[in-house]
Amino acid sequence: MTATEVQAGQARRGTIYEGSRIPSPIPTVLQVDPRLREEGDILEVNFGPNHPSTHGVLRLVVELNGERVVGIRAVVGYLHTGFEKNMEAKTYWKGITYAPRIDYVSFQNNELVFVLAIEKLLGIEVPPKAQWMRTLLCELNRLHSHLVWLGTGALELGAISMFWYCFRERDAILDLFELVAGFRMHTRYFQAGGLAEDVPVSFYEECRKFADAMPARVDEYEAMLDRQQIFLERTKGIGLLSAADAVALGQSGPVLRASGVDWDLRKAFPYLAYGEVDFDVPVYANGDVYDRYKVRMNEMRESVRIVQQCLDGMPDGPWIADDRKVVLPPRNELHTSMESLIHHFKLVTEGYRVPEGEVYVAVESPRGELGCYLVSDGGPRPWRVHFRAPSYVALEATATTMTDALVADLIAIVGSLDSVMGEVDR
Amino acid sequence: MTHESVPGFVEERESYGETTVVVERERIVDAARYCRDELGYNMLADLTPADYLGWGGKGVAGYYGTGSGRDLNTPMPGSQGLQRLPEPKPARFSVSYHLLSVGAEPRRLRLQIWLEDGEPVPSVVSVWPTADWFEREAWDMMGIAVDGHPNMCRILLDDDWEGHPLRKDYPLGGEPVRFSDAE
Numbered sequence: 001m002t003a004t005e006v007q008a009g010q011a012r013r014g015t016i017y018e019g020s021r022i023p024s025p026i027p028t029v030l031q032v033d034p035r036l037r038e039e040g041d042i043l044e045v046n047f048g049p050n051h052p053s054t055h056g057v058l059r060l061v062v063e064l065n066g067e068r069v070v071g072i073r074a075v076v077g078y079l080h081t082g083f084e085k086n087m088e089a090k091t092y093w094k095g096i097t098y099a100p101r102i103d104y105v106s107f108q109n110n111e112l113v114f115v116l117a118i119e120k121l122l123g124i125e126v127p128p129k130a131q132w133m134r135t136l137l138c139e140l141n142r143l144h145s146h147l148v149w150l151g152t153g154a155l156e157l158g159a160i161s162m163f164w165y166c167f168r169e170r171d172a173i174l175d176l177f178e179l180v181a182g183f184r185m186h187t188r189y190f191q192a193g194g195l196a197e198d199v200p201v202s203f204y205e206e207c208r209k210f211a212d213a214m215p216a217r218v219d220e221y222e223a224m225l226d227r228q229q230i231f232l233e234r235t236k237g238i239g240l241l242s243a244a245d246a247v248a249l250g251q252s253g254p255v256l257r258a259s260g261v262d263w264d265l266r267k268a269f270p271y272l273a274y275g276e277v278d279f280d281v282p283v284y285a286n287g288d289v290y291d292r293y294k295v296r297m298n299e300m301r302e303s304v305r306i307v308q309q310c311l312d313g314m315p316d317g318p319w320i321a322d323d324r325k326v327v328l329p330p331r332n333e334l335h336t337s338m339e340s341l342i343h344h345f346k347l348v349t350e351g352y353r354v355p356e357g358e359v360y361v362a363v364e365s366p367r368g369e370l371g372c373y374l375v376s377d378g379g380p381r382p383w384r385v386h387f388r389a390p391s392y393v394a395l396e397a398t399a400t401t402m403t404d405a406l407v408a409d410l411i412a413i414v415g416s417l418d419s420v421m422g423e424v425d426r
Numbered sequence: 427m428t429h430e431s432v433p434g435f436v437e438e439r440e441s442y443g444e445t446t447v448v449v450e451r452e453r454i455v456d457a458a459r460y461c462r463d464e465l466g467y468n469m470l471a472d473l474t475p476a477d478y479l480g481w482g483g484k485g486v487a488g489y490y491g492t493g494s495g496r497d498l499n500t501p502m503p504g505s506q507g508l509q510r511l512p513e514p515k516p517a518r519f520s521v522s523y524h525l526l527s528v529g530a531e532p533r534r535l536r537l538q539i540w541l542e543d544g545e546p547v548p549s550v551v552s553v554w555p556t557a558d559w560f561e562r563e564a565w566d567m568m569g570i571a572v573d574g575h576p577n578m579c580r581i582l583l584d585d586d587w588e589g590h591p592l593r594k595d596y597p598l599g600g601e602p603v604r605f606s607d608a609e
Contacts, residue, residue, distance in 0.1 A: 027555035077582035250556030268532035
């Protein structure tokens with residue numbers, strides 16, 4: 001690095017607070033120092049919006065001085081589909097199908113957060129079996145999401161074989177989803193009040209087979225990458241994000257934990273059955289790409305532990321609350337009971353009414369804090385739905401993590417933030 | 427714990443186990459800084475506006491096809507309708523700041539301000555850098571004018587987009603449908 005570059009770097013930093021690497025005045029844009037622009041030979045390069053490494057359509061405008069990144073800004077919105085507006089026009093009942101499509105990699109967690117928000121307004125009691133089953137499926141979903149990240153993330157760094165191995169396990173997880181809900185993705189298996197239908201008995205056996213095999217697989221993957229010099233050199237010490245910067249930039253999930261902050265919503269505000277299962281929160285201190293990889297690898301192990309405990313502790317009993325104003329009546333009653341038929345008809349055509357109020361519910365999705373802000377006016381349609389997307393916030397850290405990085409590390413660094421563009425643009 | 431010491435305090439509400447502190451729009455930056463430095467809310471988890479145009483009324487929730495509209499929030503024929511009208515709101519827009527205390531004592535707080543169309547909201551980017559994209563989204567989607575933002579432009583939509591789609595008076599169905607037999 002030349003002396004001018006060092007000065008330019010220092011001039012950009014430290015104004016947010018002492019020791020911060022967040023660029024200033026715009027926290028999400030790294031601007032080229034004007035002096036450097038006059039002296040140096042600045043090359044502006046456009047990455048994307050279609051680039052194979054970004055799992056979607058992220059556009060990065062990068063300014064290079066030689067091989068060093070001296071300016072970067074992320075341009076998003078190419079996948080904007082107006083989910084929030086659409087959901088205002090749908091009954092809650094129909095809106096549940098929208099939520100998982102926002103982040104199509106952690107679909108089950110997205111479905112969960114919307115259903116939890118509805119349930120919070122309804123004040124409905126969810127039976128224990130549904131709580132435990134939701135926990136189990138959300139952890140399977142976390143495994144799924146991290147496997148997709150690991151497979152594609154390693155692929156980007158040249159480890160092509162990882163992609164095939166990870167997608168083999170991912171497929172096994174999708175098979176489990178298909179077994180339990182009839183769909184491989186976007187299951188719409190969570191309903192306000194519980195689950196859509198009872199768990200098929202063969203699920204437990206198949207799931208246990210998977211959970212028994214998975215820890216060895218994770219060890220295998222880690223052995224393949226952790227002993228590979230190229231992978232280590234391409235991930236260690238790059239994409240730095242300090243703990244203070246991560247908090248200031250609102251980071252959550254693995255990105256925050258890799259920066260040394262011990263924070264997990266499953267521990268901080270236990271929901272579902274997370275208060276009753278035993279698991280650890282992996283925390284690493286360096287805040288580089290390698291630590292984000294380690295956090296996710298260890299999270300996979302913890303997820304398998306939770307899945308096993310859910311299988312052991314799965315309570316018996318009803319899988320959905322018995323509340324005829326919200327929950328569909330059992331199918332067999334429709335042939336004999338007039339009231340059930342009326343309830344069924346009303347629920348399907350008009351939907352259920354949700355009491356007036358506003359709530360913010362957050363869950364720990366594979367990418368971090370996934371929040372749902374829901375406003376109801378007392379009718380059958382949401383007045384306002386807003387999703388706090390962890391991917392969106394993670395991309396805000398692009399400029400900070402890319403400060404003084406080499407262009408060759410760009411893919412590794414942006415990939416380590418694990419953004420899903422569907423969720424960023426919503 | 428009461429929050430009357432928050433600068434610009436207007437009122438405090440508890441509902442569904444969540445605390446909402448309403449503050450004056452002009453003093454949101456002071457209130458934000460106070461919450462961060464004195465109350466320990468070191469993270470801004472979320473910032474989001476909501477439009478209450480026609481709250482409790484008719485014909486505002488967007489329409490399909492026709493100019494006179496199809497009101498999506500009116501009950502269907504034969505239905506009981508809303509059991510009661512919702513509580514009136516102090517202004518058209520609200521902006522909610524969902525604060526989070528990351529640390530040994532996890533807790534949340536919602537700061538809220540109310541404003542009419544066109545009234546500017548002071549930017550809190552200087553308090554929480556993460557507000558940068560949230561405030562751009564608030565402008566892009568809801569037309570909330572943010573004062574003092576370092577890089578205010580649209581974020582999800584094109585720069586030349588007209589209107590703010592999440593407003594209640596923004597048409598839902600795009601161009602009106604015209605039938606061939608209608609002149």
